[in-house]
Amino acid sequence: MKKVLLVEDFPVIQELYSDYLEDHGYSVDVVSNGKIALEKVKITEYDFILLDLLLPEINGIEFLEKYTERAEGLKILVLSDFNKEETYNRAFELGVDDYLIKAENTPSELLEKLNKYA
Amino acid sequence: MYNHMDLAKFNITGNKEYVLSLKSQNERLIQLRWLYITLLPFVAAATSYITGDSEFGVTYFYIGLAGVAVNSLMFILCKVIPLKSYFFQSLMVIQIGFDLFFATVATYVTGGLDARTTAVYAVPIVASGLIFSARIVYFTAAASGLGYILAVIADIMINHRFVELSEVFVPLVFYPVLFILLARLTHYLMKLSVQATEEKVYESFLSLLSHQLKHPLSTTNAILDTIDYYEEKGLSHKKHKKFIQQLKSENQNMMLLLNNLLEAANQENKVYAHETTDLPKLLQQIAYHCAERNSRVDDLKLHLGDISTKIVANSDKLKTALYNIINNAFMFSDKGSNVEIDLQDKEDTLVVSIVDHGGGMNWKNKQTMFKKFSVSTDDNKGIQGLGLGLYVAKKIIHAHSGIMHVISRGSGTKVIIILKKGKT
Numbered sequence: 252m253k254k255v256l257l258v259e260d261f262p263v264i265q266e267l268y269s270d271y272l273e274d275h276g277y278s279v280d281v282v283s284n285g286k287i288a289l290e291k292v293k294i295t296e297y298d299f300i301l302l303d304l305l306l307p308e309i310n311g312i313e314f315l316e317k318y319t320e321r322a323e324g325l326k327i328l329v330l331s332d333f334n335k336e337e338t339y340n341r342a343f344e345l346g347v348d349d350y351l352i353k354a355e356n357t358p359s360e361l362l363e364k365l366n367k368y369a
Numbered sequence: 370m371y372n373h374m375d376l377a378k379f380n381i382t383g384n385k386e387y388v389l390s391l392k393s394q395n396e397r398l399i400q401l402r403w404l405y406i407t408l409l410p411f412v413a414a415a416t417s418y419i420t421g422d423s424e425f426g427v428t429y430f431y432i433g434l435a436g437v438a439v440n441s442l443m444f445i446l447c448k449v450i451p452l453k454s455y456f457f458q459s460l461m462v463i464q465i466g467f468d469l470f471f472a473t474v475a476t477y478v479t480g481g482l483d484a485r486t487t488a489v490y491a492v493p494i495v496a497s498g499l500i501f502s503a504r505i506v507y508f509t510a511a512a513s514g515l516g517y518i519l520a521v522i523a524d525i526m527i528n529h530r531f532v533e534l535s536e537v538f539v540p541l542v543f544y545p546v547l548f549i550l551l552a553r554l555t556h557y558l559m560k561l562s563v564q565a566t567e568e569k570v571y572e573s574f575l576s577l578l579s580h581q582l583k584h585p586l587s588t589t590n591a592i593l594d595t596i597d598y599y600e601e602k603g604l605s606h607k608k609h610k611k612f613i614q615q616l617k618s619e620n621q622n623m624m625l626l627l628n629n630l631l632e633a634a635n636q637e638n639k640v641y642a643h644e645t646t647d648l649p650k651l652l653q654q655i656a657y658h659c660a661e662r663n664s665r666v667d668d669l670k671l672h673l674g675d676i677s678t679k680i681v682a683n684s685d686k687l688k689t690a691l692y693n694i695i696n697n698a699f700m701f702s703d704k705g706s707n708v709e710i711d712l713q714d715k716e717d718t719l720v721v722s723i724v725d726h727g728g729g730m731n732w733k734n735k736q737t738m739f740k741k742f743s744v745s746t747d748d749n750k751g752i753q754g755l756g757l758g759l760y761v762a763k764k765i766i767h768a769h770s771g772i773m774h775v776i777s778r779g780s781g782t783k784v785i786i787i788l789k790k791g792k793t
Contacts, residue, residue: 334576
């Protein structure tokens with residue numbers, strides 16, 4: 252079973268995406284900010300990280316800057332409505348595998364993308 | 370505990386830029402001063418010694434030492450004293466003033482009219498541009514001109530130097546005019562720099578605005594997608610009701626964001642109060658709406674009494690103000706804790722109080738709660754909205770000639786609104 256870390260601060264989105272992915276065979280851990288995400292990745296090996304950018308404490312980009320020792324095979328996908336070119340470029344510089352706009356990636360569309368990687 | 374965030378300065382590229390921050394300006398000024406008030410005199414001392422002019426060499430050396438002492442003190446003050454904007458502004462002005470004093474003393478000590486230090490005045494004039502105040506730049510230039518003239522006159526009179534009028538006239542006119550021209554150039558560069566920064570902030574803010582407005586739409590999309598999926602599997606009544614409630618909530622979110630944005634952009638501070646509004650009824654409607662939206666109807670406690678009082682108001686705008694305040698009470702308190710709304714009739718006024726038993730506000734939040742784009746963030750609720758709720762609420766209440774107080778000590782927050790009844 253593929254393990255997913257969903258880094259998302261909004262409770263409704265947390266529930267919708269995590270429930271949907273779990274219904275389709277993924278194991279999902281949910282954290283609400285970059286600081287907790289950094290602690291989580293130290294103790295658990297994930298296959299996917301779904302990363303929102305606008306987060307309290309440590310935002311998504313700061314998480315990527317600090318999370319340098321990554322497991323082989325890990326795929327990091329940004330899942331955010333933040334659509335600024337500078338941020339988009341910075342995210343790819345920091346090693347993300349895809350940048351998905353939330354408004355254009357409903358749970359079923361996200362599942363399709365994850366299945367392609369899997 | 371809720372943390373503070375200023376959305377207008379939010380930049381998510383990972384580089385923490387201090388946009389027009391006084392602290393960073395002051396740090397740059399101190400760095401610049403290490404060069405011109407410390408390094409330059411030592412360089413002048415060294416070149417003077419090399420060319421055999423030991424008298425000047427000694428003078429410049431002591432100027433350099435004084436520069437090290439003063440700059441070190443400023444550096445320590447900057448690091449040790451807590452960040453307060455008025456302190457940094459004052460510290461920067463003191464530093465520029467000190468540099469002018471140094472330049473004047475150096476001009477006098479190193480020969481007045483013959484001084485090689487005259488060019489040093491240029492540096493505090495240009496450095497004063499870091500304070501981003503045109504008045505300070507031109508004042509520095511004027512003070513430099515005056516300082517130079519005084520240094521020359523002092524040298525002539527104290528050291529009984531004989532100089533021809535023609536010898537002294539040109540430099541005493543030339544240098545002050547040069548300083549004013551430098552100030553003009555500095556002012557122009559300052560404006561260009563501010564413009565570039567403002568454009569960058571504007572661009573960042575537009576991205577953030579787009580994100581916050583898209584947020585309810587993304588959530589709606591996700592909910593509809595999920596409903597689609599569950600309908601194939603078989604959607605329980607409970608889940609169906611939950612999704613409908615969430616859709617209503619996101620729709621309301623969007624309306625609130627847009628209303629607040631329009632109100633914040635509205636430059637007028639008066640409202641056209643033309644309707645007779647039943648305040649208790651309005652409060653009841655809004656309170657239940659917010660409670661349902663947050664799934665906390667059981668937490669709502671209304672004490673409206675038997676008051677059936679009408680006030681003259683712009684009911685749409687008043688609705689926006691009250692909605693922002695009551696919604697905040699639910700947002701910043703936990704399920705299971707009460708949100709109490711009380712209404713009292715005091716002859717000419719009506720007093721509304723809205724109390725929650727949430728985490729309350731820290732010092733920073735209290736200082737910035739009425740500022741535009743200032744949000745409180747919580748790990749469990751995310752960053753929502755545009756930080757306009759309380760700003761807009763206060764604006765509308767004041768436009769109705771009302772008063773709004775927010776009290777938050779320790780845990781919980783109480784908002785008191787006093788509205789005039791007006792003639793109905």
